Amino acid sequence: MKKPILASLALIILAGGAWAADDDKAIQALVDQYISTGYQQGEKQHSERLKQDETLKTCSETRNKPSDDQAKTIMEREKATIKYPEGNKMLGNWEKGKEVFNTGFGMRVGVIAPDKADKPRGGNCYACHTADPKEVAAGNIGNSLTGYIKVRGNSEEVVKYTYEKIFNSQSYVACSNMPRFGHNGVLSPEQIADLVAFLVDPASPVNK
Ligand code: HEC
The missing domain is CATH 1.10.760.10 (Cytochrome c-like domain)
Structure with a gap:
């Protein structure tokens, strides 16, 4: 499963080099498309799983290096989701x-x-x-x-x-x-x- 996605990403990255930097959005759309079409197997594997929540969006946008304020927001938001036994x-x-x-x-x-x-x-x-x-x-x-x-x-x-x-x-x-x-x-x-x-x-x- 991982391999086709990785291969696709490699292609996208190679193709990306030839594109202007402001084509970021087009590249992102292509990445989203590859991921969503490459990820359909599995019992009850709802494609909802592929949708990023606010936390994952921030992490992707900052390449896992959120600012102090963003990190604080994430930790507070995530803590509020915890359910206890x-x-x-x-x-x-x-x-x-x-x-x-x-x-x-x-x-x-x-x-x-x-x-x-x-x-x-x-x-x-x-x-x-x-x-x-x-x-x-x-x-x-x-x-x-x-x-x-x-x-x-x-x-x-x-x-x-x-x-x-x-x-x-x-x-x-x-x-x-x-x-x-x-x-x-x-x-x-x-x-x-x-x-x-x-x-x-x-x-x-x-x-x-
Ligand atoms: C994909 C990798 C990955 C998996 C799978 C993973 N962890 Fe972790 N875990 C980490 C990383 C990286 C850290 C350190 C960064 C952090 O604290 O978030 C960590 C930190 C921790 C800590 C905090 C340790 C400390 O020093 O305070 C605990 C406890 C822990 N993991 C337990 C688990 C348990 C239990 C599981 C399985 C249910 C698990 N982890 C699965 C990557 C992983």
Whole structure:
């Protein structure tokens, strides 16, 4: 799925060189067209997902470098979207969280077989983070989460921060590279609470 889009973008960028700078709008329209026509597979993959909200627009326009004022606006707006689990129980079950952290299932639209919409989704967190030191297939776009509570402790504030961060990464870092898992409806509040437990429970392998 990624490849055709990347190839298209490369073409657009090459073509862009030949165009006058004030053709930016035409290029943008072409990019939008390629993305919207290249992104149609998947069960219940509504094209609504392609529409940028105000936050993503600002991030695109500023190439992820919002001004201080823009960043403040984004963080306030994103924070206001956060929903909490039943009874404000932000600390779930670390064993379930381990599973959610690991699995990449859900909302993928690959050419082989798009994910079915009715299976529980995962966070694919290892794509960007290290966590359980035994897991070697881990990425480094995000910082290491190994030994999470050694650095941060596991006070109520840390639990709340971790929950909010995973629900909506941009409530703390405007234009973060981390997806807004709760905000985008990828993970439920309960799944996020389980992820919090995976990170802050002293019994979790993350903290061993
Ligand atoms: C596409 C990459 C990416 C994915 C996937 C991702 N993250 Fe992140 N994450 C980041 C980046 C980059 C940062 C640092 C910048 C920031 O704080 O927004 C970060 C920061 C964090 C932080 C804050 C760490 C701190 O030092 O305070 C937590 C907690 C976190 N991620 C948890 C998760 C969890 C749990 C998942 C899976 C549900 C996840 N991340 C998936 C990229 C990612």
